Amino acid sequence: MxxxxxxxxxxxxxxxxxxxxxxxxxxxxxxxxxxxxxxxxxxxxxxxxxxxxxxAMQLSFSQALLIEQEATGYGVYNPRATNVFKPGEPILIYCEPVGFDYGNPGEGLWSVNFFIDLQVLDSGGNQLANLPEVTQYNMVSRHLNREIPANITYTLQGIKPGRYTLVTTLRDKNSQKSGSFQTAIEIAE
Structure with missing residues (x-):
């Protein structure tokens, strides 16, 4: 008792x-x-x-994966069946960032904005490329959207056949938050 x-x-x-x-x-x-x-x-x-x-202290991702073609909306994507690409073939990635902050450009609008950085690592984890601000994501809305579909396209020129890891980092332009995810790919002739 x-x-x-x-x-x-x-x-x-x-x-x-x-x-x-x-x-x-x-x-x-x-x-x-x-x-x-x-x-x-x-x-x-x-x-x-x-x-x-x-x-939230940093960005995180509810999804981050290779896709067949650009997503047309949040969750409206087709996963790519393989991670093997031909040299120079565009690499399409879909991600759903969460925890970002909003900009306020005025007139009742809200913005979601990221710098996107890319690191390319070889199969041993050695850095082959570090490309800050390789691209950006910018969206303006009249609603505080949380369901953000981000399409990212990389085209790796001059890379030899082999296995690589792409480290994608989104840096929130509206705060100090950032977050990264990794994507394994293979370049094959």
């Missing part, structure tokens, strides 16, 4: 330690759902996402 009481006290203490703004907001969402007010619950959930999003 003493063990059970001690365990209950520990669980209660842990629950209090976990409680905070996120837990409070989650409870408010639950309350709206139990009242049958789905619209208010969704609005509160969006506010919670915005709060967590704003506290």
């Amino acid at each position: 003493r063990f059970s009481l001690g365990l209950l006290l520990s669980v209660a203490t842990l629950a209090q330690a976990v409680a905070g703004p996120v837990a409070d907001q989650a409870a408010a969402i639950e309350g709206k759902l139990s009242e049958g007010d789905g619209a208010a619950a969704i609005s509160l959930a969006q506010d919670l996402l915005a709060s967590v999003w704003g506290q």
Whole structure:
């Protein structure tokens, strides 16, 4: 009995330690759902996402993969069946960055903006190229879009057949945040 009481006290203490703004907001969402007010619950959930999003210390990616052709929207892509490319063939990558900040160009507009850096590593991890700001991503919207589909195209000229790792880094122009992902490719004749 003493063990059970001690365990209950520990669980209660842990629950209090976990409680905070996120837990409070989650409870408010639950309350709206139990009242049958789905619209208010969704609005509160969006506010919670915005709060967590704003506290992200760096960019991360919910997707980053090779694709057959440019995506036409968020999640509207066809994965590439292979990572093998001919010399000089365009390498198309789709990524979904999360945790970025917004610019405010005025007139009710919001912007999402990245510098994109590329490193090319050989199969031993040696750096063959380091190309800062090889390209950019810029989008303007009247909504604080979080579902951002970023198409990136690289064309590697003069690279010998072999296996490589492409390290793509997005640097947020609207904050100090950045994030990277790696893509394994093979160049074959």
